[in-house]
Amino acid sequence: MPDDNNxxxxxxxxxxxxxxxxxxxxxxxxxxxxDAGETVCIVGPSGSGKSTLLRCINLLEWPDSGEIYLRxxxxxxxxxxxxxxxxxxxREMAHIRTRVGMVFQQFNLWPHLTAFGNITVSPIxxxxxxxEEVEAEAEALLAKVGLQDKRDEYPIRLSGGQQQRxxxxxxxxxxxxxxxxxxxxxxxxPELVGEVLAVMKGLAxxxxxxxxxxxxxxxxxxxxxxxxxMDGGRIVEAGTPEEFFSNPKTSRAQxxxxxxx
Amino acid sequence: MIEHFARALxxxxxxxxxxxxxxxxxxxxxxxxxxxxxxxxxPLMSRLLTIRAASRFVVDSIRSVPFLLLxxxxxxxxxxxxxxxxxxxxxxxxxxxxNTAYFAEILRGAWSHLPPQQEEGGRAFGFTGIRLFxxxxxxQLFIAAGPVLGNQMIQVIKDSAFLMVITIPELTFxxxxxxxxxxxxxxxxxxxxxxYWILCNSVEWMVHRLExxxxxxxxx
Numbered sequence: 001m002p003d004d005n006n007x008x009x010x011x012x013x014x015x016x017x018x019x020x021x022x023x024x025x026x027x028x029x030x031x032x033x034x035d036a037g038e039t040v041c042i043v044g045p046s047g048s049g050k051s052t053l054l055r056c057i058n059l060l061e062w063p064d065s066g067e068i069y070l071r072x073x074x075x076x077x078x079x080x081x082x083x084x085x086x087x088x089x090x091r092e093m094a095h096i097r098t099r100v101g102m103v104f105q106q107f108n109l110w111p112h113l114t115a116f117g118n119i120t121v122s123p124i125x126x127x128x129x130x131x132e133e134v135e136a137e138a139e140a141l142l143a144k145v146g147l148q149d150k151r152d153e154y155p156i157r158l159s160g161g162q163q164q165r166x167x168x169x170x171x172x173x174x175x176x177x178x179x180x181x182x183x184x185x186x187x188x189x190p191e192l193v194g195e196v197l198a199v200m201k202g203l204a205x206x207x208x209x210x211x212x213x214x215x216x217x218x219x220x221x222x223x224x225x226x227x228x229x230m231d232g233g234r235i236v237e238a239g240t241p242e243e244f245f246s247n248p249k250t251s252r253a254q255x256x257x258x259x260x261x
Numbered sequence: 262m263i264e265h266f267a268r269a270l271x272x273x274x275x276x277x278x279x280x281x282x283x284x285x286x287x288x289x290x291x292x293x294x295x296x297x298x299x300x301x302x303x304p305l306m307s308r309l310l311t312i313r314a315a316s317r318f319v320v321d322s323i324r325s326v327p328f329l330l331l332x333x334x335x336x337x338x339x340x341x342x343x344x345x346x347x348x349x350x351x352x353x354x355x356x357x358x359x360n361t362a363y364f365a366e367i368l369r370g371a372w373s374h375l376p377p378q379q380e381e382g383g384r385a386f387g388f389t390g391i392r393l394f395x396x397x398x399x400x401q402l403f404i405a406a407g408p409v410l411g412n413q414m415i416q417v418i419k420d421s422a423f424l425m426v427i428t429i430p431e432l433t434f435x436x437x438x439x440x441x442x443x444x445x446x447x448x449x450x451x452x453x454x455x456x457y458w459i460l461c462n463s464v465e466w467m468v469h470r471l472e473x474x475x476x477x478x479x480x481x
Contacts, residue, residue, distance in 0.1 A: 060381055090389050098387035108382035111478050112400040125396055126387035154478045174386065 009072040010035045011209045012057070012178045017066035019049075019056055026052045027063065028233040034178060037207040041220035041241075044230035045256060050213040051105070053230070054180045057211070058100040059093060070099055070177055098126055101171030101179040105186050107163040109155040115142065115166045116151045119173045127174065134173070141169040145199050161192030165199055172203075179203070181212040217260045221245050229253050265448040272439045279435030280456050286431060287418050287460075290356040295410075297357070298364030299399065305369040323362035328420045331355050336427040352424045356417065363413050371406035372398070404475045411468030415461045422457075432456055 012034040019027040026049045034040050042050050055061040057068055059076050068075035075096060077085045088096065109118050119138040123129045142148045145165035155163050164184055171179055181200065185193040197219050204210060204223040214220060220227055220241060227244040229237040229252075237244065237253045248254045270276075304316035323331075335351040346354065375398065383397035403410075425434035436453035440446040 058385060060385060094384065094387045094389035097385060100385075102382075102385040104378065104382065104385075106378060108378045110379065110382065110397060110401070112404055121396055122386040122388070125392060156478060170386075 008035070010069075011038075011071055012211065013067075013069040013072075014053075014057060015067045015069070017053065017056055017063050017068070019052055019061060019063045026233050027056065027066075030066070030230070030233070030235055032211070032228060032235070034209055034211055036209055038225045039204040039208075039210045039212065039223050040226045040228060041224035042211065042213045042228045042230060043215070043217070043220055043256075044236075048230040049233040050230055051182050054102075054182045054211065054213055057180060058097050058102055070096070094126070098122070098174050099177045101174055101176030103164070103167050103171050103179065103181045103184050105183040107155070107160070107167045107187075109163055109167055109170070111155050114152045114154055115147060115158065115169075118155070118166055119170045122170070123173050138169070138173060141172055142166075144172075144202075145169045146195070159192060160188045161195045164188065164196045168196075168199055168203075178209045178211065181210065181214070183213050183215065185214070185216060217245070217257070229256065231256070262448070265445045266452070268443055269439060269445050269448045269452055272443065275435045275439050276432070276452060276456065279430060279432035279453075280460075282430055282435075283418065283421055283432040284460065286352065286356060286421055286424070286429070287414070289353065290360055290417055290421075291414055293357050294360040294364050297361040298368055299394070301361060301365035302368040302372060302402075303394075305365060306372050320362045320366055323358060324366065326359075328355070328359055329423045329426070331359055332423055332427055348428045351427055352429045355424075356421065359420070360413065360417055363416075364410065367406050367409050367413060368402050370409075371402045374405070375401055404471070404478060407471035407475060408468050411464055411471070414464050418457065418460050418464070 010033045012032070014030060014032045017027050017030045018025070028049075030049070030053055032040065032042075032053075042053065044050055052061060056063045057075075059068075062076075073096075074085065076088055076093065078088055078092065080086045109115075110121070113121060116135075116138055119141060120131075120134050123134040123137075124131055139148065139151070142151055145168055147162060147165055147169070150158060150162060150166075155166070158166065168184075184200065185196050188196065193216070197216060200210075200212065201219065201223050212220075212224070222241075224241050227239060227241050228235055229244065229248075229250075231252050237248060237250045239249075244253070245257065248257055301316065301320065304312045305320065307313045307316070326334075332352070332355045335346065335355045336348065339346060339351070379401065380393065380398060383393045388397055421431055422433035424431055425437065428434075430438075432453055436449050440449040443449070
Protein backbone atom coordinates (compact mmCIF):
# COMPACT_ATOMS: atom_id res chain seq x y z
CA MET A 1 0.00 0.00 0.00
CA PRO A 2 1.32 3.42 -0.75
CA ASP A 3 0.74 4.66 2.76
CA ASP A 4 1.38 3.39 6.23
CA ASN A 5 -1.95 4.13 7.84
CA ASN A 6 -2.51 0.68 9.30
CA UNK A 7 -1.86 -0.68 12.74
CA UNK A 8 0.67 -3.41 13.56
CA UNK A 9 4.19 -3.50 12.16
CA UNK A 10 4.18 -4.16 8.44
CA UNK A 11 6.60 -6.83 7.20
CA UNK A 12 8.07 -4.53 4.59
CA UNK A 13 7.92 -0.82 4.51
CA UNK A 14 9.56 1.33 1.86
CA UNK A 15 9.57 5.08 2.47
CA UNK A 16 10.30 7.76 -0.11
CA UNK A 17 12.85 5.77 -2.06
CA UNK A 18 14.86 7.74 -4.61
CA UNK A 19 17.39 6.24 -7.00
CA UNK A 20 19.09 7.80 -10.01
CA UNK A 21 21.46 6.31 -12.56
CA UNK A 22 23.39 9.35 -13.74
CA UNK A 23 20.82 11.94 -14.72
CA UNK A 24 18.02 9.43 -15.05
CA UNK A 25 15.80 9.30 -12.01
CA UNK A 26 14.66 5.68 -11.91
CA UNK A 27 12.80 5.82 -8.61
CA UNK A 28 11.15 9.02 -7.54
CA UNK A 29 9.76 9.10 -4.02
CA UNK A 30 8.41 5.55 -3.97
CA UNK A 31 6.66 4.29 -0.84
CA UNK A 32 5.15 0.85 -0.42
CA UNK A 33 3.94 -1.14 2.55
CA UNK A 34 3.45 -4.89 2.56
CA ASP A 35 1.61 -6.37 5.52
CA ALA A 36 2.01 -9.91 6.79
CA GLY A 37 0.37 -12.46 4.54
CA GLU A 38 -0.24 -9.94 1.82
CA THR A 39 0.66 -10.24 -1.86
CA VAL A 40 1.43 -6.94 -3.54
CA CYS A 41 1.79 -6.94 -7.31
CA ILE A 42 3.78 -4.14 -8.89
CA VAL A 43 2.85 -3.56 -12.52
CA GLY A 44 3.71 -0.98 -15.13
CA PRO A 45 5.42 -0.47 -18.46
CA SER A 46 9.04 -1.55 -19.00
CA GLY A 47 11.55 0.91 -17.64
CA SER A 48 9.18 2.25 -15.02
CA GLY A 49 11.55 1.34 -12.20
CA LYS A 50 9.83 -1.81 -10.93
CA SER A 51 12.90 -4.04 -11.00
CA THR A 52 15.12 -1.32 -9.58
CA LEU A 53 12.67 -1.00 -6.70
CA LEU A 54 13.07 -4.70 -5.83
CA ARG A 55 16.84 -4.52 -6.23
CA CYS A 56 16.92 -1.54 -3.87
CA ILE A 57 14.77 -3.35 -1.32
CA ASN A 58 17.44 -5.99 -0.70
CA LEU A 59 20.18 -3.45 -1.35
CA LEU A 60 21.67 -5.05 -4.45
CA GLU A 61 21.37 -1.41 -5.53
CA TRP A 62 21.95 1.25 -2.91
CA PRO A 63 19.19 3.89 -3.01
CA ASP A 64 20.15 7.58 -3.05
CA SER A 65 17.69 8.34 -0.29
CA GLY A 66 14.70 6.87 1.45
CA GLU A 67 14.29 4.14 4.01
CA ILE A 68 13.49 0.46 4.02
CA TYR A 69 12.16 -1.30 7.09
CA LEU A 70 11.85 -5.03 7.57
CA ARG A 71 9.50 -5.80 10.46
CA UNK A 72 10.28 -2.35 11.78
CA UNK A 73 14.06 -2.74 11.54
CA UNK A 74 15.98 -0.30 9.38
CA UNK A 75 17.51 -2.16 6.43
CA UNK A 76 21.11 -1.34 5.60
CA UNK A 77 21.74 0.78 8.67
CA UNK A 78 22.24 0.01 12.34
CA UNK A 79 22.84 1.99 15.49
CA UNK A 80 26.44 2.28 16.61
CA UNK A 81 27.54 2.57 20.27
CA UNK A 82 26.71 6.27 20.26
CA UNK A 83 23.23 5.33 19.02
CA UNK A 84 23.77 7.00 15.68
CA UNK A 85 22.70 5.29 12.49
CA UNK A 86 25.64 3.96 10.48
CA UNK A 87 25.73 1.93 7.30
CA UNK A 88 25.93 -1.82 7.79
CA UNK A 89 29.15 -3.54 6.74
CA UNK A 90 29.25 -6.36 4.18
CA ARG A 91 28.76 -9.10 6.72
CA GLU A 92 25.82 -7.47 8.50
CA MET A 93 24.21 -6.72 5.18
CA ALA A 94 24.64 -10.30 4.03
CA HIS A 95 22.94 -11.44 7.20
CA ILE A 96 19.92 -9.19 6.92
CA ARG A 97 19.56 -10.04 3.21
CA THR A 98 18.85 -13.65 4.15
CA ARG A 99 15.51 -12.43 5.51
CA VAL A 100 14.43 -11.31 2.06
CA GLY A 101 13.88 -14.13 -0.45
CA MET A 102 14.72 -13.15 -4.01
CA VAL A 103 13.49 -14.80 -7.19
CA PHE A 104 15.23 -13.41 -10.26
CA GLN A 105 14.00 -12.96 -13.80
CA GLN A 106 16.91 -15.07 -15.12
CA PHE A 107 16.56 -17.63 -12.24
CA ASN A 108 20.30 -17.29 -11.44
CA LEU A 109 20.57 -20.85 -10.20
CA TRP A 110 24.15 -21.90 -9.47
CA PRO A 111 25.15 -24.19 -12.34
CA HIS A 112 27.69 -26.25 -10.39
CA LEU A 113 25.05 -27.45 -7.92
CA THR A 114 22.11 -29.81 -8.44
CA ALA A 115 18.54 -28.65 -7.84
CA PHE A 116 18.89 -30.08 -4.33
CA GLY A 117 22.28 -28.42 -3.82
CA ASN A 118 20.93 -25.06 -4.93
CA ILE A 119 18.22 -25.28 -2.28
CA THR A 120 20.39 -26.53 0.59
CA VAL A 121 23.67 -24.62 0.20
CA SER A 122 22.54 -21.31 1.70
CA PRO A 123 20.58 -22.62 4.72
CA ILE A 124 23.50 -24.93 5.60
CA UNK A 125 26.44 -22.60 4.99
CA UNK A 126 24.94 -19.15 5.59
CA UNK A 127 22.26 -19.78 8.20
CA UNK A 128 24.25 -22.67 9.74
CA UNK A 129 21.15 -24.76 10.23
CA UNK A 130 21.59 -28.51 10.86
CA UNK A 131 22.15 -30.40 7.61
CA GLU A 132 19.59 -33.16 8.21
CA GLU A 133 16.87 -30.66 8.98
CA VAL A 134 17.68 -28.58 5.88
CA GLU A 135 17.83 -31.64 3.64
CA ALA A 136 14.51 -32.99 4.86
CA GLU A 137 12.95 -29.60 4.25
CA ALA A 138 14.52 -29.35 0.78
CA GLU A 139 12.86 -32.65 -0.18
CA ALA A 140 9.53 -31.26 0.96
CA LEU A 141 10.09 -28.02 -0.94
CA LEU A 142 10.95 -29.89 -4.13
CA ALA A 143 7.70 -31.82 -3.75
CA LYS A 144 5.86 -28.58 -3.15
CA VAL A 145 7.05 -27.13 -6.47
CA GLY A 146 6.44 -30.49 -8.17
CA LEU A 147 10.05 -31.42 -8.88
CA GLN A 148 10.92 -34.25 -6.51
CA ASP A 149 12.08 -36.35 -9.49
CA LYS A 150 14.54 -33.59 -10.55
CA ARG A 151 16.33 -33.59 -7.21
CA ASP A 152 19.75 -34.53 -8.61
CA GLU A 153 19.61 -32.74 -11.95
CA TYR A 154 21.88 -29.83 -12.73
CA PRO A 155 20.16 -26.59 -13.79
CA ILE A 156 21.32 -26.95 -17.40
CA ARG A 157 19.20 -30.10 -17.66
CA LEU A 158 16.03 -28.34 -16.47
CA SER A 159 13.57 -26.28 -18.51
CA GLY A 160 13.20 -22.59 -17.71
CA GLY A 161 9.97 -23.23 -15.81
CA GLN A 162 11.60 -25.99 -13.78
CA GLN A 163 14.61 -23.79 -13.04
CA GLN A 164 12.38 -21.01 -11.82
CA ARG A 165 10.45 -23.43 -9.59
CA UNK A 166 13.76 -24.60 -8.09
CA UNK A 167 14.66 -20.93 -7.59
CA UNK A 168 11.40 -20.42 -5.69
CA UNK A 169 12.13 -23.47 -3.51
CA UNK A 170 15.64 -22.07 -2.93
CA UNK A 171 14.16 -18.78 -1.70
CA UNK A 172 11.61 -20.56 0.53
CA UNK A 173 14.34 -22.66 2.17
CA UNK A 174 15.73 -19.49 3.76
CA UNK A 175 12.45 -18.91 5.68
CA UNK A 176 12.40 -15.29 4.55
CA UNK A 177 10.10 -12.67 6.04
CA UNK A 178 9.13 -11.56 2.57
CA UNK A 179 9.53 -13.00 -0.93
CA UNK A 180 10.46 -10.68 -3.80
CA UNK A 181 9.75 -11.80 -7.36
CA UNK A 182 11.44 -9.83 -10.13
CA UNK A 183 9.43 -10.58 -13.29
CA UNK A 184 9.67 -14.30 -12.58
CA UNK A 185 8.01 -15.40 -15.82
CA UNK A 186 9.37 -12.80 -18.26
CA UNK A 187 12.17 -14.93 -19.63
CA UNK A 188 10.07 -18.10 -19.96
CA UNK A 189 8.55 -19.63 -23.05
CA PRO A 190 4.79 -18.97 -22.99
CA GLU A 191 3.91 -22.61 -22.38
CA LEU A 192 6.08 -22.68 -19.23
CA VAL A 193 4.62 -19.58 -17.60
CA GLY A 194 1.59 -21.39 -16.17
CA GLU A 195 3.52 -23.86 -14.02
CA VAL A 196 5.47 -21.07 -12.31
CA LEU A 197 2.40 -18.90 -11.76
CA ALA A 198 0.56 -21.89 -10.29
CA VAL A 199 3.31 -22.30 -7.68
CA MET A 200 3.22 -18.57 -6.91
CA LYS A 201 -0.56 -18.56 -6.63
CA GLY A 202 -0.27 -21.43 -4.16
CA LEU A 203 2.17 -19.40 -2.05
CA ALA A 204 -0.11 -16.36 -2.11
CA UNK A 205 -3.07 -18.51 -1.01
CA UNK A 206 -0.95 -19.95 1.81
CA UNK A 207 -0.57 -16.46 3.17
CA UNK A 208 3.08 -15.85 2.35
CA UNK A 209 4.15 -12.23 2.30
CA UNK A 210 5.12 -11.40 -1.28
CA UNK A 211 6.00 -8.47 -3.52
CA UNK A 212 5.75 -9.46 -7.18
CA UNK A 213 6.88 -7.40 -10.15
CA UNK A 214 4.99 -8.88 -13.07
CA UNK A 215 3.48 -8.39 -16.51
CA UNK A 216 0.96 -11.17 -15.90
CA UNK A 217 -2.24 -9.22 -15.36
CA UNK A 218 -4.39 -12.30 -14.89
CA UNK A 219 -2.11 -13.42 -12.08
CA UNK A 220 -2.13 -9.95 -10.49
CA UNK A 221 -5.91 -9.89 -10.62
CA UNK A 222 -6.30 -13.30 -9.03
CA UNK A 223 -3.45 -13.40 -6.53
CA UNK A 224 -2.83 -9.83 -5.42
CA UNK A 225 -4.31 -8.25 -2.33
CA UNK A 226 -3.06 -4.96 -3.61
CA UNK A 227 -1.85 -3.67 -6.97
CA UNK A 228 0.67 -0.88 -7.40
CA UNK A 229 0.99 0.75 -10.80
CA MET A 230 4.32 2.43 -11.54
CA ASP A 231 5.27 4.67 -14.41
CA GLY A 232 8.34 6.85 -14.89
CA GLY A 233 9.77 5.92 -11.50
CA ARG A 234 6.67 6.99 -9.57
CA ILE A 235 3.68 5.22 -8.12
CA VAL A 236 0.85 6.51 -10.24
CA GLU A 237 -1.97 4.49 -8.84
CA ALA A 238 -2.57 1.82 -6.22
CA GLY A 239 -5.59 -0.11 -5.07
CA THR A 240 -7.24 -3.48 -4.75
CA PRO A 241 -7.21 -5.58 -7.94
CA GLU A 242 -10.97 -5.01 -8.37
CA GLU A 243 -10.56 -1.23 -8.21
CA PHE A 244 -7.46 -1.14 -10.36
CA PHE A 245 -8.46 -3.52 -13.12
CA SER A 246 -12.18 -2.67 -13.40
CA ASN A 247 -11.99 1.00 -12.74
CA PRO A 248 -8.53 2.55 -13.14
CA LYS A 249 -8.59 6.18 -12.08
CA THR A 250 -5.65 7.66 -13.94
CA SER A 251 -5.46 7.93 -17.71
CA ARG A 252 -1.92 6.42 -17.62
CA ALA A 253 -3.25 3.27 -15.99
CA GLN A 254 -6.18 3.14 -18.39
CA UNK A 255 -3.81 3.35 -21.37
CA UNK A 256 -1.57 0.69 -19.85
CA UNK A 257 -4.41 -1.73 -19.23
CA UNK A 258 -5.80 -1.22 -22.74
CA UNK A 259 -2.91 -3.30 -24.04
CA UNK A 260 -3.96 -6.29 -21.96
CA UNK A 261 -7.59 -6.27 -23.00
CA MET B 262 69.64 -51.34 -29.88
CA ILE B 263 67.44 -53.58 -27.70
CA GLU B 264 70.46 -54.43 -25.65
CA HIS B 265 71.26 -50.71 -25.26
CA PHE B 266 67.78 -50.24 -23.78
CA ALA B 267 68.43 -53.17 -21.50
CA ARG B 268 71.70 -51.61 -20.41
CA ALA B 269 70.11 -48.23 -19.75
CA LEU B 270 67.35 -49.91 -17.75
CA UNK B 271 69.89 -51.51 -15.43
CA UNK B 272 70.06 -48.02 -13.95
CA UNK B 273 66.33 -48.09 -13.10
CA UNK B 274 66.83 -46.88 -9.52
CA UNK B 275 68.22 -43.60 -10.93
CA UNK B 276 65.28 -43.22 -13.34
CA UNK B 277 62.84 -44.03 -10.58
CA UNK B 278 64.44 -41.53 -8.24
CA UNK B 279 64.36 -38.78 -10.90
CA UNK B 280 60.78 -39.61 -11.79
CA UNK B 281 59.75 -39.49 -8.14
CA UNK B 282 61.49 -36.14 -7.59
CA UNK B 283 59.79 -34.64 -10.65
CA UNK B 284 56.40 -35.90 -9.48
CA UNK B 285 56.61 -34.53 -5.97
CA UNK B 286 58.07 -31.19 -7.11
CA UNK B 287 55.26 -30.72 -9.61
CA UNK B 288 52.52 -32.00 -7.32
CA UNK B 289 53.47 -29.71 -4.46
CA UNK B 290 53.83 -26.83 -6.91
CA UNK B 291 50.30 -27.51 -8.18
CA UNK B 292 48.79 -27.52 -4.70
CA UNK B 293 50.64 -24.51 -3.28
CA UNK B 294 50.38 -22.43 -6.46
CA UNK B 295 46.65 -23.03 -6.82
CA UNK B 296 45.99 -21.90 -3.26
CA UNK B 297 48.15 -18.80 -3.70
CA UNK B 298 46.61 -18.13 -7.11
CA UNK B 299 43.11 -18.10 -5.61
CA UNK B 300 44.26 -15.50 -3.10
CA UNK B 301 45.97 -13.50 -5.85
CA UNK B 302 42.90 -13.63 -8.11
CA UNK B 303 40.97 -11.53 -5.56
CA PRO B 304 43.11 -8.36 -5.95
CA LEU B 305 43.26 -9.02 -9.71
CA MET B 306 39.46 -8.71 -9.74
CA SER B 307 39.32 -5.82 -7.25
CA ARG B 308 36.97 -2.95 -7.95
CA LEU B 309 39.73 -0.54 -6.94
CA LEU B 310 41.94 0.42 -9.86
CA THR B 311 45.13 0.82 -7.81
CA ILE B 312 44.88 -2.66 -6.29
CA ARG B 313 44.01 -4.16 -9.64
CA ALA B 314 46.87 -2.36 -11.41
CA ALA B 315 49.43 -3.25 -8.73
CA SER B 316 48.54 -6.95 -8.71
CA ARG B 317 48.43 -6.99 -12.50
CA PHE B 318 51.91 -5.51 -12.63
CA VAL B 319 53.28 -8.20 -10.33
CA VAL B 320 51.62 -11.04 -12.25
CA ASP B 321 52.64 -9.74 -15.67
CA SER B 322 56.23 -9.15 -14.54
CA ILE B 323 56.64 -12.71 -13.32
CA ARG B 324 55.06 -14.09 -16.47
CA SER B 325 57.44 -12.17 -18.71
CA VAL B 326 60.59 -13.70 -17.22
CA PRO B 327 61.83 -16.98 -18.72
CA PHE B 328 61.49 -19.80 -16.21
CA LEU B 329 65.18 -20.67 -16.46
CA LEU B 330 66.18 -17.10 -15.66
CA LEU B 331 63.90 -17.07 -12.62
CA UNK B 332 65.55 -20.30 -11.41
CA UNK B 333 69.01 -18.73 -11.84
CA UNK B 334 67.90 -15.68 -9.91
CA UNK B 335 66.63 -17.75 -7.00
CA UNK B 336 69.74 -19.94 -6.92
CA UNK B 337 72.55 -17.48 -7.68
CA UNK B 338 71.23 -13.97 -7.01
CA UNK B 339 69.48 -14.46 -3.67
CA UNK B 340 72.69 -15.63 -1.92
CA UNK B 341 74.36 -12.45 -3.21
CA UNK B 342 71.92 -10.39 -1.15
CA UNK B 343 72.34 -12.61 1.87
CA UNK B 344 69.53 -15.10 1.39
CA UNK B 345 71.01 -18.51 0.79
CA UNK B 346 68.65 -21.30 -0.01
CA UNK B 347 69.21 -24.97 -0.54
CA UNK B 348 68.84 -25.95 -4.19
CA UNK B 349 65.56 -27.71 -3.30
CA UNK B 350 64.14 -24.60 -1.67
CA UNK B 351 65.25 -22.44 -4.59
CA UNK B 352 63.63 -24.89 -7.02
CA UNK B 353 60.32 -25.04 -5.18
CA UNK B 354 60.16 -21.29 -4.70
CA UNK B 355 60.86 -20.71 -8.39
CA UNK B 356 58.20 -23.19 -9.47
CA UNK B 357 55.63 -21.83 -7.05
CA UNK B 358 56.17 -18.13 -7.82
CA UNK B 359 56.21 -18.68 -11.57
CA ASN B 360 53.09 -20.84 -11.66
CA THR B 361 51.15 -18.84 -9.09
CA ALA B 362 51.33 -15.96 -11.56
CA TYR B 363 50.10 -18.16 -14.43
CA PHE B 364 47.35 -19.86 -12.42
CA ALA B 365 46.16 -16.51 -11.02
CA GLU B 366 45.94 -15.06 -14.52
CA ILE B 367 43.97 -18.13 -15.70
CA LEU B 368 41.55 -17.85 -12.77
CA ARG B 369 41.16 -14.13 -13.36
CA GLY B 370 40.25 -14.81 -16.97
CA ALA B 371 37.60 -17.36 -15.96
CA TRP B 372 36.30 -15.03 -13.25
CA SER B 373 35.86 -12.12 -15.63
CA HIS B 374 33.70 -14.34 -17.85
CA LEU B 375 31.50 -15.45 -14.95
CA PRO B 376 28.09 -13.79 -15.33
CA PRO B 377 27.76 -11.08 -12.64
CA GLN B 378 24.36 -12.53 -11.72
CA GLN B 379 26.15 -15.51 -10.18
CA GLU B 380 27.91 -13.38 -7.60
CA GLU B 381 24.80 -11.26 -7.12
CA GLY B 382 22.70 -14.37 -6.54
CA GLY B 383 25.21 -15.46 -3.92
CA ARG B 384 25.06 -12.10 -2.16
CA ALA B 385 21.26 -12.06 -2.25
CA PHE B 386 21.35 -15.33 -0.29
CA GLY B 387 23.72 -13.97 2.32
CA PHE B 388 27.05 -15.22 0.97
CA THR B 389 29.96 -12.86 1.41
CA GLY B 390 33.77 -12.90 1.50
CA ILE B 391 35.44 -16.29 1.72
CA ARG B 392 32.17 -18.22 1.84
CA LEU B 393 31.02 -16.55 -1.37
CA PHE B 394 34.22 -17.71 -3.05
CA UNK B 395 34.26 -21.22 -1.60
CA UNK B 396 30.64 -22.12 -2.34
CA UNK B 397 29.58 -19.99 -5.30
CA UNK B 398 32.46 -18.51 -7.31
CA UNK B 399 35.41 -20.86 -6.77
CA UNK B 400 33.79 -24.11 -7.95
CA GLN B 401 32.56 -22.42 -11.12
CA LEU B 402 36.03 -21.00 -11.82
CA PHE B 403 37.70 -24.39 -11.43
CA ILE B 404 35.18 -26.13 -13.65
CA ALA B 405 35.42 -23.42 -16.30
CA ALA B 406 39.21 -23.07 -16.17
CA GLY B 407 39.99 -26.79 -15.71
CA PRO B 408 41.36 -27.48 -19.19
CA VAL B 409 43.55 -24.36 -19.19
CA LEU B 410 44.85 -25.11 -15.70
CA GLY B 411 45.64 -28.64 -16.92
CA ASN B 412 47.64 -27.26 -19.83
CA GLN B 413 49.64 -25.08 -17.50
CA MET B 414 50.22 -28.11 -15.26
CA ILE B 415 51.77 -29.93 -18.23
CA GLN B 416 53.96 -26.87 -18.73
CA VAL B 417 55.04 -27.12 -15.09
CA ILE B 418 56.16 -30.72 -15.62
CA LYS B 419 58.23 -29.78 -18.63
CA ASP B 420 59.67 -26.62 -17.07
CA SER B 421 60.82 -28.67 -14.09
CA ALA B 422 63.48 -30.22 -16.35
CA PHE B 423 65.28 -26.87 -16.32
CA LEU B 424 65.87 -27.34 -12.62
CA MET B 425 68.74 -29.73 -13.42
CA VAL B 426 70.87 -26.62 -13.97
CA ILE B 427 70.55 -25.79 -10.29
CA THR B 428 71.50 -29.40 -9.40
CA ILE B 429 68.03 -30.76 -8.66
CA PRO B 430 68.16 -34.52 -9.33
CA GLU B 431 64.88 -34.61 -11.22
CA LEU B 432 64.16 -36.88 -14.20
CA THR B 433 66.23 -35.05 -16.84
CA PHE B 434 69.16 -34.71 -14.43
CA UNK B 435 69.11 -38.44 -13.68
CA UNK B 436 68.80 -39.33 -17.37
CA UNK B 437 71.83 -37.20 -18.10
CA UNK B 438 73.66 -38.99 -15.31
CA UNK B 439 72.74 -42.41 -16.71
CA UNK B 440 73.93 -41.59 -20.21
CA UNK B 441 77.25 -40.23 -18.91
CA UNK B 442 77.84 -43.49 -17.04
CA UNK B 443 76.76 -45.87 -19.81
CA UNK B 444 77.27 -43.86 -23.02
CA UNK B 445 73.86 -44.83 -24.45
CA UNK B 446 72.33 -41.33 -24.74
CA UNK B 447 69.66 -42.10 -27.35
CA UNK B 448 68.04 -44.96 -25.42
CA UNK B 449 68.38 -43.18 -22.09
CA UNK B 450 66.63 -40.05 -23.25
CA UNK B 451 63.92 -42.08 -24.98
CA UNK B 452 63.19 -43.75 -21.65
CA UNK B 453 63.10 -40.37 -19.89
CA UNK B 454 60.82 -39.04 -22.65
CA UNK B 455 58.44 -41.96 -22.11
CA UNK B 456 58.30 -41.25 -18.41
CA TYR B 457 57.44 -37.58 -19.13
CA TRP B 458 54.82 -38.80 -21.59
CA ILE B 459 53.21 -40.92 -18.87
CA LEU B 460 53.18 -37.97 -16.48
CA CYS B 461 51.73 -35.47 -18.95
CA ASN B 462 49.10 -37.92 -20.13
CA SER B 463 48.00 -38.60 -16.57
CA VAL B 464 47.37 -34.88 -16.20
CA GLU B 465 45.58 -34.87 -19.55
CA TRP B 466 43.39 -37.74 -18.34
CA MET B 467 42.45 -35.84 -15.19
CA VAL B 468 41.58 -32.80 -17.31
CA HIS B 469 39.29 -34.95 -19.44
CA ARG B 470 37.49 -36.15 -16.34
CA LEU B 471 37.06 -32.56 -15.22
CA GLU B 472 35.74 -31.63 -18.65
CA UNK B 473 33.08 -34.32 -18.31
CA UNK B 474 32.06 -32.83 -14.98
CA UNK B 475 31.90 -29.39 -16.63
CA UNK B 476 29.88 -30.75 -19.53
CA UNK B 477 27.22 -32.05 -17.15
CA UNK B 478 26.93 -28.61 -15.62
CA UNK B 479 27.90 -26.57 -18.67
CA UNK B 480 29.57 -23.86 -16.62
CA UNK B 481 30.90 -21.28 -18.99
